[in-house]
Amino acid sequence: MNGRSKHLPADERRAATVEAVVDLAAEQNPSDITTTAIAQRMGLTQGALFRHFPSKDAILQAVMSWVTERLLARVDKAAEEAASPATALEAVFMTHIDFVSEHPGVPRMLFGELQRPGETLPKRMAQTLIRHYGERLRGLLEAGKARGELHVDLDPDAAATLFIGTIQGLVMQSMLAGDVARIRADAPGVFAIYLRGIGAAS
Amino acid sequence: MNGRSKHLPADERRAATVEAVVDLAAEQNPSDITTTAIAQRMGLTQGALFRHFPSKDAILQAVMSWVTERLLARVDKAAEEAASPATALEAVFMTHIDFVSEHPGVPRMLFGELQRPGETLPKRMAQTLIRHYGERLRGLLEAGKARGELHVDLDPDAAATLFIGTIQGLVMQSMLAGDVARIRADAPGVFAIYLRGIGAAS
DNA sequence: CGAAAGAAAGTAATCTATTACTATCTATCC
DNA sequence: GGATAGATAGTAATAGATTACTTTCTTTCG
Numbered sequence: 001m002n003g004r005s006k007h008l009p010a011d012e013r014r015a016a017t018v019e020a021v022v023d024l025a026a027e028q029n030p031s032d033i034t035t036t037a038i039a040q041r042m043g044l045t046q047g048a049l050f051r052h053f054p055s056k057d058a059i060l061q062a063v064m065s066w067v068t069e070r071l072l073a074r075v076d077k078a079a080e081e082a083a084s085p086a087t088a089l090e091a092v093f094m095t096h097i098d099f100v101s102e103h104p105g106v107p108r109m110l111f112g113e114l115q116r117p118g119e120t121l122p123k124r125m126a127q128t129l130i131r132h133y134g135e136r137l138r139g140l141l142e143a144g145k146a147r148g149e150l151h152v153d154l155d156p157d158a159a160a161t162l163f164i165g166t167i168q169g170l171v172m173q174s175m176l177a178g179d180v181a182r183i184r185a186d187a188p189g190v191f192a193i194y195l196r197g198i199g200a201a202s
Numbered sequence: 203m204n205g206r207s208k209h210l211p212a213d214e215r216r217a218a219t220v221e222a223v224v225d226l227a228a229e230q231n232p233s234d235i236t237t238t239a240i241a242q243r244m245g246l247t248q249g250a251l252f253r254h255f256p257s258k259d260a261i262l263q264a265v266m267s268w269v270t271e272r273l274l275a276r277v278d279k280a281a282e283e284a285a286s287p288a289t290a291l292e293a294v295f296m297t298h299i300d301f302v303s304e305h306p307g308v309p310r311m312l313f314g315e316l317q318r319p320g321e322t323l324p325k326r327m328a329q330t331l332i333r334h335y336g337e338r339l340r341g342l343l344e345a346g347k348a349r350g351e352l353h354v355d356l357d358p359d360a361a362a363t364l365f366i367g368t369i370q371g372l373v374m375q376s377m378l379a380g381d382v383a384r385i386r387a388d389a390p391g392v393f394a395i396y397l398r399g400i401g402a403a404s
Numbered sequence: 405c406g407a408a409a410g411a412a413a414g415t416a417a418t419c420t421a422t423t424a425c426t427a428t429c430t431a432t433c434c
Numbered sequence: 435g436g437a438t439a440g441a442t443a444g445t446a447a448t449a450g451a452t453t454a455c456t457t458t459c460t461t462t463c464g
Contacts (some may be wrong), residue, residue: 007428007443029317031233035420048444050421108317114377115231115310130378151398158391165371165392169363172370175316176332189360190367196353197399209409209462237454249456250410258454 018066025105030112064125085144086200097187104180107171151199220268227307232314266327287346288402299389306382309373353401
C-alpha cells in the first residue's frame with residue numbers, strides 16, 4: 001500500500017481500469033471512449049493497458065462483469081430486506097436510482113452495448129444482465145399479485161418493461177438538463193405514478 | 203422520376219441521404235455510422251456525399267430536422283383530432299409508437315445525440331425537439347387535470363418524464379429481443395399501466 | 405456546351421494493438 | 435540481511451486500419 005509505488009499489481013490495475021471506464025462513460029458517449037482516454041485518466045500510457053487486457057473488448061467485458069455483480073447484489077439485498085413484494089419493488093427502484101446516480105455512465109453503456117451489431121461478448125453480458133433483472137422484477141410483481149397488493153389484472157411483463165422504462169426516462173431527463181442530480185430528485189414523483197399504475201397506491 | 207437516371211437533383215439526394223442514415227441507425231449504433239456506410243447504402247462513393255453536405259454534422263443536422271418535422275407534425279395532428287386531453291394522450295402515444303416502429307433508429311439517434319460532449323448543432327436540435335415534445339405533453343396533462351380526467355394530485359412534470367420513459371422502455375425491450383415488432387405489440391399493455399398511473403383509467 | 409453530379413484517388417488525423425526496451429517489485433540464496 | 439535473478443509493470447515508438455474530408459478528373463443531362 002505504498003502511495004509512491006509506480007507499479008501496481010495486475011488485479012488492482014484491472015479494477016482501476018473498470019472504474020476509469022465507468023467514470024468516462026458518465027461524461028461522454030460510451031462508444032467514443034478510446035484506450036488513450038482510459039489510460040490518460042489512470043495516469044498511464046495507452047500501451048500499458050494491453051499488459052492487463054488482451055483487447056479493448058476485454059476491458060468492456062470486465063466493466064459488464066463489474067456492473068452485473070454490483071447492481072444485482074445491491075438490488076437483491078434491497079429486495080430481501082423488504083417486508084412485502086410492493087415495498088420490495090420500491091426498495092429495488094430506489095437502490096437502482098442510487099446506483100445510476102453514483103454511476104450515470106452505466107445505463108448509457110448498457111443501452112450502447114445493446115445497439116452493437118453482431119454478437120460480441122460484452123453485448124451478450126448486457127443482455128443477460130437485463131434479462132436477469134427483468135426476471136427478478138416479474139417475480140416480485142407476481143408475488144405482489146398473489147398477495148393482493150397489486151392489481152389483479154396486472155400484466156407482469158408490461159409492468160417490468162415500464163419499471164425499466166421509468167429509470168430510462170429519468171436518465172434521459174437528466175441528460176437533457178445536463179444535471180445528474182435530477183435523477184434522484186425526480187425519482188420519487190415518477191415512481192409514485194408507477195406505483196399507482198400497478199395498483200399499489202391506496 | 204427516371205429510374206435509369208444516375209444523377210439526381212441535389213434536394214432529392216439530400217432527402218435520400220437522411221433516409222439512409224435513419225435506416226442505418228435502426229441496425230447499428232448511430233454514432234458508429236460512417237460516411238462510407240451512408241454512401242454505400244445509397245449506391246454512391248463516399249466522397250460524393252460531400253457534394254451535397256459540407257460536413258458529416260450537417261448530415262446529422264438534416265436528420266434532426268427531418269425527425270422534428272415528421273414526429274411533431276404527426277403527434278400534433280393526433281392530439282388535435284382527439285376529443286379530450288386523456289384520449290389525446292393515448293393518440294399521441296400510439297402515434298409515437300407507430301413512428302418509432304417505422305423508424306427504430308430515431309430514438310437511438312436522439313439518445314445518442316444527447317450523450318455527445320460539447321455543444322454541437324445536432325445535439326441542440328435533439329434537445330429542443332424533446333423539450334418541445336415535453337411541453338406538449340405537460341399541456342395535455344394540465345388540461346386533463348383541469349377537466350377532472352386525470353388525478354388531482356398528478357405531477358405533470360413527472361408524468362411527462364414517465365411518458366417518454368414508457369416509450370424508451372419499449373425501445374429497450376425490443377433491442378433486447380432483437381425484434382422491432384415487439385414495440386407495437388407490447389405498447390398497449392404498458393400504456394394501460396401508465397394510464398392507470400395518471401388516474402385516467404376507470 | 406456548360407453546369408451539376410459523381411468516381412477515383414489521396415491526405416491528415418485518429419484508433420487499436422504490437423514491439424523493443426526499461427523500471428520496479430519480489431522471492432531466493434548465501 | 436543484503437545482493438541478485440526472474441517476473442511483472444510500464445514507456446515510447448510505431449504499424450496498420452479506418453475516419454472525415456479534399457482534390458482532380460470524368461460523366462450525365464438540360
